[in-house]
Amino acid sequence: MTRRPLSVLALALVLVVVACRREPPPPPAPAGPTAAEIEAARQDSIARVQAQRDSVAAAEAARERAAQAERERVHRELLASLEAMVHFDYDESAITPQAEGVLRPKADILRANPSVQVTVQGHADERGSTEYNLALASRRADAVRQFFTAFGLDDGRFVTVSFGEERPLVDESNEGAWAQNRRAEFVITGDGGELTAPR
Amino acid sequence: MMQRRTQFGAATLVALTLAGCARVGAQERDSIPGVTLGLVYETAYTPALAIRPFTGRFGGESAAAQVEAIIARDLRYSDRFQMMDSLPTALTGDAIDYRLWDRLGAVWLLTGQVEGAGDRFSLILQIHDVVYGRLKEVSRFALPNPAAKDFRMAVHRASDEVVRWVFDEPGMAATRIAFSMVIPGTNAKELYLVDADGENLERLTNHGNIVLSPAWSPDGTRLAFSSYKTGLPRIYIHELATGRERMIEPLRTGDQMTPAFAPDGVTLAFAVTSGERSGIFSYNFYRNCCLTLLAGGRWNDISPVYSPDGRSLAFNSNRLGTSQPQVYIMPAGGGEPDLISPYSFDRPGYFSAPDWSPVGGMVAFHGAIRRGRYHILVARVEDRGRRVRQLTWDGNNEDPSWAPDGRHLVFKGERRWGKGLFVVDVATGNTRTLLFGVDITVPEWSPHLGGG
Structure with missing residues (x-):
């Protein structure tokens, strides 16, 4: 009889095994988000944050760009103002009222930008003598420099050079061309690409 | 036989006098008040x-x-x-x-x-x-x-x-003329040389910029001139035999130009036309010393040139306060300048580019007798501007320079038909074209060029 308990045990084991097999399937898991959906959602939120960040940065960049453009515009305007030429009467080196109107803004800009250096180039029209026109054009450049130093600007910031009648702006022989050729031109150095507007 | 010479001379004299009279009549309305415009040529035989x-x-x-x-x-x-x-x-x-x-x-x-x-x-x-x-x-x-x-x-x-x-007088065939000419298609003007008969055109400088105002050394071996090679006008001396060239810079700042050799061959007079120290200076370029201000002020002084004895300088200035320049002379060491171009208060006139005759006594320059037209004029120094002789009648004429014979002047001329260099004989008024159809300025006639 020692074999019976053994066979009972075996049966029980079989039963257990069978019983285990027959267990009913568990109820379906509640319909939660799939992994893909979760990933998608995760991505969305990242994108949202990113977009938010981007728009802030873009706005900032746009503001920066606008500011830069504005600075460049101001620089260009100030430079144009510094480079604007002045004209003289026939055989004269005196600063005319019109020329004064062009030179005053230059003086203000130069005061606001102490590192800026200016070369003043004097020119004459073709009439008269080649050599005397060199002297006359020198005097014109000098008259401009003196205008600036009278405004308290440092003399050392200016270099003058006379080109006499050698570099006409308009290569013609008539009153209109001569009037344009009697001039002082300005070459600006040391502006660092960024001029400060006078207050 | 002597008789024929005399007859010929007399006939020439009459003919020239008549021609001169006709011109006086035609030009009288253009003369400057108080100034005689001499037109009758010397009746040279x-x-x-x-x-x-x-x-x-x-x-x-x-x-x-x-x-x-x-x-x-x-x-x-x-x-x-x-x-x-x-x-x-x-x-x-x-x-x-x-x-x-x-x-x-x-x-x-x-x-x-x-x-x-x-x-x-x-x-x-x-x-x-x-x-x-x-x-x-x-x-x-x-x-x-x-x-x-x-x-x-x-x-x-x-x-x-x-x-x-x-x-028994010096000729001028063995000479050359230096001048500045535009290099076509560029912004540059370089120095050239040409023989007095218009042959042997030769380029002298290669600065790639504006080169102006050549001046011959008294022995004809060197030329001084101004150049913008560095961007600023400075004076250079060029040795013709070797081509060696050096910049002299007696002042660190200021436009330095229009040099002229003194007869000693080592002193230069030149103009500084801007800055605190402007005026006519002299400088010993051989020893690099002895910079001296001869005349200066807040007006335009330029184009100095020595008298043949080296004791005086002629130069151009508007120191009377007029807007037009006049021609002055002064002692070579500096001193009170004297006006030698015509002047009247109501009509000062424009007189420029003086050159002192190598045989003395006369200064040539150009001037506007009538507004807008420049002509070559010659004045005796002793006349102090009371009398000038006009040598050109057509177009615009500038920058006369004397030949060593003291008779001929080379100048820049513009005619309706073009421009170039012309030569006029002061004695007869004969004018010839030296170079034509080119843009030439500041001609300068050499001294007699000896054998080499």
Whole structure:
């Protein structure tokens, strides 16, 4: 009889095994988000944050760009103002009222930008003598420099050079061309690409 | 025979006087109040000169005609002779028949032979006084090979010797003219040289910028000028034989230009036209010392030039406070300037670019007699502007420079038909074109260029 308990045990084991097999399937898991959906959602939120960040940065960049453009515009305007030429009467080196109107803004800009250096180039029209026109054009450049130093600007910031009648702006022989050729031109150095507007 | 010379001279005098009178009438309305505009040319006697065709021997045959052509043109350009048309030897014979030449109207007869001498040549020239029927001078000149660079200049020196034989005065054939010319298609103006007969055009500088105001050293071996090579006008000295060049910079700042050599050959006068120290300065460039301000102020002073004795300077200035420049002279060491161009308070006039005659006494300049038209004028220093002579009548004329013969002036001229360099003889008024159709400024005639 020692074999019976053994066979009972075996049966029980079989039963257990069978019983285990027959267990009913568990109820379906509640319909939660799939992994893909979760990933998608995760991505969305990242994108949202990113977009938010981007728009802030873009706005900032746009503001920066606008500011830069504005600075460049101001620089260009100030430079144009510094480079604007002045004209003289026939055989004269005196600063005319019109020329004064062009030179005053230059003086203000130069005061606001102490590192800026200016070369003043004097020119004459073709009439008269080649050599005397060199002297006359020198005097014109000098008259401009003196205008600036009278405004308290440092003399050392200016270099003058006379080109006499050698570099006409308009290569013609008539009153209109001569009037344009009697001039002082300005070459600006040391502006660092960024001029400060006078207050 | 002397009678014919006198008759000829008298006829010339009358003719020139009449021509002068007609011009006075036509131009009177343009004259400046209180200033006499002299128009009657000096009635210079121009004797007739015949040239018998030059002959050649010992291998000199090939060069004879070329040498003769150069000399004939030089003598014509001297404006001192009435040049007779050349006659074939067949007509005049081998022997010199003074009676025949006399009948033909010659006062002087030039004969010449060119001999071969190895690679070189020898030129023998004879000048015959036809009126007195005798040989006046004969001399032998060594000539290099016609292919050599200095061949023409050697022949020009022989031409000047003929002038000296006849007139005992210096010629100007053996000279060159320096000037500034635009390099087409660029912004640059460079210095060039050309012989007084318009041959041998040669470029001197290569600065790639504006080069102006050449001035010859008294011995003709150097040129001083101003250049914008560094961007700012500075004075340079160029040695012709070697091509060596150096910048002199007596002042660190200010436009430095329009140099002129003193007769000592080591002192330069020049103008500084901007900055605190502006005016006419002198400077010893040989020792790099002794910068001296001669005249200066808050006006335009430029274009100094020494008198031949070195004791005075002429220069251009508007120091009277007018907007137009006038011509002044002052002692070479500085001092009170004297006006020598015409001046009246209501009509100051524009007078510029002075050049002192190498034989003294006269200063040439250009000026506006009538508004907008510039003409070449000559004034005696002692007249202090009360009297000037006008030498050009057409177009615009600027920058006269004297030849070493004290008779000829080279100047820049603009005509309706173009512009270029012209030469006028102060004695006869004869004008010729030296170079034409080119944009030329500031011509400067060399001294006599000796043999090398």
